[in-house]
Amino acid sequence: MAFALRPVFASLAALLAATLASAELYTDASQLPDTVYDFVVVGAGTAGNVMAARLSENPKFTVLVIEAGISNEGVRTVEVPFLATQNIPATATTWNYTTVPQVGLGNRSVAYPRGRVLGGSSSINFLAYTRGADAEFDRWANLTGDAGWAWSNLAPYYLKNARLVPPADHHNTSGQVVPADHGYGPLEMSLPGFATSSDQKVLATTQVNGSLFPYNIDLNSGNSVGIGLTQSTLGGGERSSSATAYLEPALNRPNLHLLIENTVTKLVSSKGAKGVPTFTGVEFASSASAPRHTVTARKEVILSAGAIGSPQILLLSGVGNSTDLKGLGIAPVANLPDVGQNLKDHPILSNYWQVTLNDTFDDIYRDTSVFNAKLAQWNSSRTGLFADSPTNALGFLRIPDNAAIWSQFKDPAAGRQAGHFELLFLDGYAPAPAPGPGNYFTINTAVVTPESVGTVKLNSSSPFAFPLIDPGFFTAPFDVQAMVYAIKSARAFMQSAPWAGVALSRVGPVGDAESDADIIAAARAAARTIYHPTSTARMAPDNAAWGVVDTQLRVKGVSGLRVVDASVFPSIPAAHPQAAVYILAERAADLVKQAWSH
CATH class of the missing domain: 3.30.560.10 (Glucose Oxidase, domain 3)
Structure with a gap:
């Protein structure tokens, strides 16, 4: 087993080594103990870690998570809540994206960082946890025609996600919060x-x-x-993220493996029953010059690379506008013109x-x-x-x-x-x-x-080339x-x-x-981004000609592939989206478990 140790505090080195000594965490694909898993989760971010933790609760399921970024352990700007601003725009913990020139911003290009570290953007965001109004989710239900996305049906997943913990100074919080409005989940949340x-x-x-x-x-x-x-994702004076709350407690499970510092280059498909494309594998590499490796998913590939990464990977894998893909020399697998469209941000x-x-x-x-x-x-x-x-x-x-x-x-x-x-x-x-x-x-x-709508498009067929990001601010x-x-x-x-x-x-x-x-x-x-991109692989009614995924989050027109992250939001909430991502991922995990319970 190999892993990269990048502690900022020297005193954490021994602790990190002890924590990972029994964990199935790797940086070298050749050391993976298996090449076939029931589920392969692409992205150890806000949603991906929820999926990994919840699916691996079933000891009959084997799960591999592939993350391009580094470990969150010992990174000072990740762990210290107040220093969150130092994670951006250009650091080792981020995808150092910039937008194309923004017509509405005087043709300026603006920094557009996303988390490139265990926990994804839940490890680098400014920690605010706001789930939004009940009506935000009822709108999802109306847009998709699926009552399962209404707040009355999502409320149990909100309660399952997070719990209130005392603030760092342990002051009396009476009159500052309503404890009955909160749940019992692993993510810690506290007042200032x-x-x-x-x-x-x-x-x-x-x-x-x-x-x-x-x-x-x-x-x-x-x-x-x-x-x-502000109710923030922190407890005991430290950041609480999907990595600390979901992934780390699950890493002692023998059916969960984690590969970091490896970039997914494409998803592998083949012709399935009745000619329907079936996604059965994931190709990845540690760098542009490194050899490509492939792992197989017996049941499903779960794409959780975020509102920028997920559409990019779909396009690289032949899922998107077929004409555009052919122009880049990518063989189309499924013609879904909505991939990378409808980008929303605050x-x-x-x-x-x-x-x-x-x-x-x-x-x-x-x-x-x-x-x-x-x-x-x-x-x-x-x-x-x-x-x-x-x-x-x-x-x-x-x-x-x-x-x-x-x-x-x-x-x-x-x-x-x-x-x-x-x-x-x-x-x-x-x-x-x-x-x-x-x-x-x-x-x-x-x-x-926001009413402005943007796009995410490929800049080239290289998976190591940043996509063209246009929020249309x-x-x-x-x-x-x-x-x-x-x-x-x-x-x-x-x-x-x-x-x-x-x-x-x-x-x-x-x-x-x-x-x-x-x-x-x-x-x-x-103006700049508040780092809230959503809706680039949006959910739509199952029989709708638009959209990328159905109401079960399965990619339309193919099998074996779901998308679980903010890219599937059918509309952007008037809130900081991390809470909605957690809620969505908690329900998605149940949908997958139910699909494979037989």
Whole structure:
């Protein structure tokens, strides 16, 4: 057995070695003890690790997981919650993608990182866990014609996924969360455990200006409208990911093997019954120049490479628009023109204020000694600033019914308990560092009901060439107008009474913009991705001519292949998508188990 040891903390080396000593984890394909498995899972990310853990609960199933990235163990920016921002854009834990030039962003290309590490993007995201309104999932059921995707049927999988644990400082959380709205699953979730001076001002604003900024005690209650303390995927001051919550506890099972640092190059198919293409294998390699290896799946290949990786692998395997594939010299296997289409994402930008608060996190990026002191506290006790995510509070808000925008556009939200935009509050200048001395406060504004649609296409037939990613940011007029409303909302928030004498002036790229035209121009120059791509292999009714997978997540027109990740979302939730991915994967695991229970 071989594995790559990349600890950032030398003290973790011995622990890592002990943890993996009995685990079936490999980096060298030639050392795999078998080449035939019941299930081969492509991608050890948010969904893939759920599939691996749940399927391997049945000792009769053998499961292999193939991951292109490195181990999550000992990677400081993965383990330390506050340092999540240091995982992007170009690090060893990410696919260092960039978009094609964005017409709606002044022809800028923007960084588009995805997780390339055990846990996938659940190991590098900013930890916010928001499942969204019940109506988000009821819309899935309506779009697919399958009531199994309605919230009433998905609720057990939400409860099965995560559980509340005490915050790092073990304070009394009464009035900050509703325990009854939460479950018992392996993923740990907690409220902030290090109060900042701005937290109380954010919450006070919801009390004095509740008509515009209502308080929501629990954003995972099914009503996602309002502002509350962030519920983050962390426990005991450390990140909780699909790797730590699902995969690692399962690695002692003899029927589960894990191969990392190997890239899947294509899925292998053959003609099955009645000429239907059947996927029976996975080809992979450790690098572009390394030899290709193949493993066989007796029952199914589970593709969980994410909203960028899954359509890329499908296209490389001959599943997609046949004309486009032929143009790249790829033999078509199944003509599914929807593969790589319908990319959805949430555009975000940062709004900054200089403030009179003297304890914001700005100094940790100016003074190495301050940073090291915070890190030392985390190392010794898993407490302090670094034991929390970068965002202690957030909220989803709706554009009022009487707003002028509705004379032009139809409401794209799933329901009245789903927001149109998000405010994320940060006690400092982020992305850091601050532009000058002093202290700052950031409100990130994101459009969470985007109408813009993008694509993922192959750049070449090489599996090691990055695909062409085009989120199409701000190509839909609604998204532009919604961002203007969100920016004005953030400004109104900072003009509320709790911020009197605290918020000194607006700064940053959007700060000087006053007219709508100026705000739009500034937004086009400043917007970026919030890292929420979905819907590039979307689920559709079983008999629909559109879509990529059916309501059981099986790829249409072929056998032996399912897709389980955010690419199958039929619509993008007005929420951070990791919770929905976990919920979807939990149900998908049951669908697979039921299909092979005989």
